[in-house]
Amino acid sequence: MSDTQPVTILLVEDDPGHARLIEKNLRRANITNTIKWVEDGQKAIDYLFKNGEYANSEHGNPLLVLLDLNLPVLDGYQVLARMKNDAHIKRIPVIMLTTTDDNQEITRCYDLGCNVYITKPVHYHQFSDAIRKIGLFLSVVRIPNGV
Amino acid sequence: MELTSVHFTEELVALRQRIADLEASEAKRQRIEAELRSRAYQQAMIAKLGQYALAGAKLESLLDEITVLVTLTLKVDYCQILELLPDQDLLRLRAGSGWPSELIGHATLKADPNSHLGFTLFSSTPVIIEDLRTDPRFNESPQLYNHKVTSGVSVIIDGEQWPFGVLSVHTTQKRLFTQDDIHFLQAVANILASTAEHRRTQLALKEANDKLEQRVEERTADLQAVNEELRNFAYIVSHDLRAPLVNIKGFAGELDFSLKALTDTLHRLRPHLSRDEQTELTHILDEDVPEALDFINTSVNRMNNLINAILKLSRLGRRELLHESIAMNTLIQDTLASLAHQIEQSQTTVTLGPLPDVIADHTSMEQIMGNLLSNAVKYLDPSRPGQIDIQGEANAKKITFRITDNGRGIAQADMSKIFEIFRRAGKQDVPGEGMGLAYVRTLVRRHGGQIHCESEIDVGSTFIFTLAQEPIEEAPPHV
Numbered sequence: 001m002s003d004t005q006p007v008t009i010l011l012v013e014d015d016p017g018h019a020r021l022i023e024k025n026l027r028r029a030n031i032t033n034t035i036k037w038v039e040d041g042q043k044a045i046d047y048l049f050k051n052g053e054y055a056n057s058e059h060g061n062p063l064l065v066l067l068d069l070n071l072p073v074l075d076g077y078q079v080l081a082r083m084k085n086d087a088h089i090k091r092i093p094v095i096m097l098t099t100t101d102d103n104q105e106i107t108r109c110y111d112l113g114c115n116v117y118i119t120k121p122v123h124y125h126q127f128s129d130a131i132r133k134i135g136l137f138l139s140v141v142r143i144p145n146g147v
Numbered sequence: 148m149e150l151t152s153v154h155f156t157e158e159l160v161a162l163r164q165r166i167a168d169l170e171a172s173e174a175k176r177q178r179i180e181a182e183l184r185s186r187a188y189q190q191a192m193i194a195k196l197g198q199y200a201l202a203g204a205k206l207e208s209l210l211d212e213i214t215v216l217v218t219l220t221l222k223v224d225y226c227q228i229l230e231l232l233p234d235q236d237l238l239r240l241r242a243g244s245g246w247p248s249e250l251i252g253h254a255t256l257k258a259d260p261n262s263h264l265g266f267t268l269f270s271s272t273p274v275i276i277e278d279l280r281t282d283p284r285f286n287e288s289p290q291l292y293n294h295k296v297t298s299g300v301s302v303i304i305d306g307e308q309w310p311f312g313v314l315s316v317h318t319t320q321k322r323l324f325t326q327d328d329i330h331f332l333q334a335v336a337n338i339l340a341s342t343a344e345h346r347r348t349q350l351a352l353k354e355a356n357d358k359l360e361q362r363v364e365e366r367t368a369d370l371q372a373v374n375e376e377l378r379n380f381a382y383i384v385s386h387d388l389r390a391p392l393v394n395i396k397g398f399a400g401e402l403d404f405s406l407k408a409l410t411d412t413l414h415r416l417r418p419h420l421s422r423d424e425q426t427e428l429t430h431i432l433d434e435d436v437p438e439a440l441d442f443i444n445t446s447v448n449r450m451n452n453l454i455n456a457i458l459k460l461s462r463l464g465r466r467e468l469l470h471e472s473i474a475m476n477t478l479i480q481d482t483l484a485s486l487a488h489q490i491e492q493s494q495t496t497v498t499l500g501p502l503p504d505v506i507a508d509h510t511s512m513e514q515i516m517g518n519l520l521s522n523a524v525k526y527l528d529p530s531r532p533g534q535i536d537i538q539g540e541a542n543a544k545k546i547t548f549r550i551t552d553n554g555r556g557i558a559q560a561d562m563s564k565i566f567e568i569f570r571r572a573g574k575q576d577v578p579g580e581g582m583g584l585a586y587v588r589t590l591v592r593r594h595g596g597q598i599h600c601e602s603e604i605d606v607g608s609t610f611i612f613t614l615a616q617e618p619i620e621e622a623p624p625h626v
Contacts, residue, residue, distance in 0.1 A: 017394035
C-alpha cells in the first residue's frame with residue numbers, strides 16, 4: 001500500500017485493547033491506511049452519514065469498515081443494517097468482527113450483507129492470520145478503484 | 148191399591164237404596180281410579196325427573212323443572228327449593244314457582260328450627276302442616292302469611308356432609324295432603340339430593356383439578372423462566388468473558404514480539420556489559436520473561452477452553468431440535484464404527500439388543516450415544532477384556548436405553564458430580580475436559596428425558612437414560 005492512498009479504514013470497536021491489537025496487526029501486515037477508530041455504533045453511523053459531531057467533516061467514504069458485533073448504543077447488526085439500506089454506503093465492504101463463532105450470528109451478518117466475518121480468536125497467530133486476510137482482501141478491493 | 152202403594156214404596160225405597168249404593172260405589176270407584184291415575188302420573192313424573200337428572204341437566208334448570216312439575220302434579224300454589232348456605236344458618240330460595248320472580252335466587256330466611264322450613268332440616272320425616280297459623284309447633288315469619296300460605300308439606304334434601312336444603316309445597320286453601328302426595332314429594336327430594344351430591348362432588352373434584360393444573364402451570368412457567376435465564380446467562384458470560392481474554396492473549400503476543408526485538412538489540416549491546424550484568428540479562432530475557440508469558444498463555448488457553456465448553460453447553464441448550472424418526476440400531480452401529488480402533492485395542496465385546504426407533508433430534512442422539520459409548524470404551528479396566536452392552540425398550544410414555552460396561556466403575560461419592568460441568572471422577576489418566584456427561588444430560592433433558600448412572604467400583608457402570616415418547620414442543624429460546 002502506498003502513502004498516497006488517501007482512503008481510511010473505519011474501525012468500530014468498543015474494546016480499546018482489541019482496537020489496538022487490530023491496528024498493530026494491520027500495520028504488521030503492511031497496511032498503512034489511516035485508521036479511524038470509533039468506539040460505538042452511533043458514532044460509526046455519524047461518521048459514515050456525516051451527522052452529529054461529523055456534520056461538517058469533509059472526509060470521504062472509508063475504504064473499508066471493520067465492525068465489531070457487540071457494541072454499545074447501536075450494535076453491529078444495527079450499524080450493518082443501516083449501511084446496507086443506503087444506496088452509496090452499501091458499497092463499502094464490511095468485515096464483521098466478533099468474539100464467538102456462533103453460526104446464528106454469522107448467518108445473520110451475511111444475511112444483512114456483510115462481506116467477511118472474522119472471529120477474534122484468542123490464539124494470537126490465528127488473529128494475525130485473520131488480520132492478514134483482511135490485508136489480502138484490501139488489495140483485492142483496491143483494484144477496481146485503479147489506484 | 149194401598150198395598151200396591153206400600154209395595155211400590157218399599158220397592159222404591161229399595162231401588163233408591165240400590166241406586167244410592169251404586170252411586171256410592173261408582174263414586175268410590177271413580178275416587179280410586181282418580182287416585183290410581185294420580186299415582187301413576189306422579190310415578191311418571193318421578194321417572195321423568197330421574198331421567199332428566201341422569202341426563203346431566205344443569206342443576207339450575209333441573210331445580211326449575213322440579214318446581215314446575217311438582218306444582219302441576221300436586222296442584223299446589225307454591226313449590227320451592229331452599230338451599231342451605233355454607234355457613235348453615237340461612238336458607239336461600241334457589242328455585243320456586245308461585246313466588247315473585249325477584250325473590251328467586253335472592254330471598255333468604257333463617258334456618259330457624261322454630262320455623263317449619265328450618266325444622267325440616269332436622270326432621271327425618273316429611274313435615275306436614277294443615278294450617279300454618281294455628282300449628283302450635285311453629286312460629287313463622289310474617290312473610291309467609293302475607294302470601295296466604297296455609298297448608299304445606301316440606302321434606303329435607305339430604306346430603307353426604309350436610310343437607311342441600313328443603314323442598315316444600317304450599318297451598319293458600321286448607322288441604323290435607325295424601326300419603327301419595329307426600330311419598331311423591333319425598334321421592335323428588337331424593338332425586339334432588341343425589342343429583343346435588345353428585346354435582347357437589349364433581350365441583351369439588353373440578354376445583355381440585357383446576358388448582359392442581361394451575362399450580363403445575365405456574366411451576367412450569369417458573370422453571371422455564373429459570374432455564375431461559377440460565378441459558379442466556381451462560382451465553383452472555385461466555386461472550387463477555389472472551390473479550391478480555393482476546394486482550395490478554397493478544398498483548399502477551401505483543402510482549403513476545405517486543406521481547407524478540409529487545410533481545411536482538413540487547414544482543415548487540417551485550418559485549419559492553421559486565422559478566423554479572425550479562426548473566427542477569429540472559430536470565431531475564433531467556434528465562435523469566437518467557438516463563439511469565441508461558442504461564443499467561445497456558446492460563447488463557449485453559450480459560451478459553453473452559454469458556455468454549457460453557458458456550459457449547461449453552462448452544463446445546465438453545466439449538467433448535469429437529470425431530471425425526473431415527474433407527475437407533477443404525478445410529479449405534481455408526482457410533483461403534485467410529486470407535487472401532489479403541490474397541491479392537493481393548494479386546495472389547497459389544498452386544499447390541501434390538502433397539503426401539505425413536506422420534507428425536509438426530510444430532511443430539513449422535514452426541515448422546517457418542518459420549519456414552521466413548522466413555523464406556525475410555526474407562527474400561529485394562530486388566531480384563533471389555534464388555535459393553537446396549538439395550539433399549541419402549542412403553543407408551545417413554546423410551547429407555549441402558550449402556551452397561553464392565554469398566555473401572557465410579558465411586559458412590561463421585562456419582563453426583565459426573566453430570567456436572569468440568570467435573571471428572573476417578574483417576575485422571577484419560578484426557579477429557581469433563582463436559583461430556585454435562586452435554587449428554589442437557590440433550591437428554593431437552594428430549595423430555597432423564598439420565599442416571601448405576602455403578603460399582605471395579606465392576607462396571609450402567610448409564611440409563613429416557614426419552615419422552617412425545618417430542619416436547621419447546622418455545623424457541625431467544626437471546
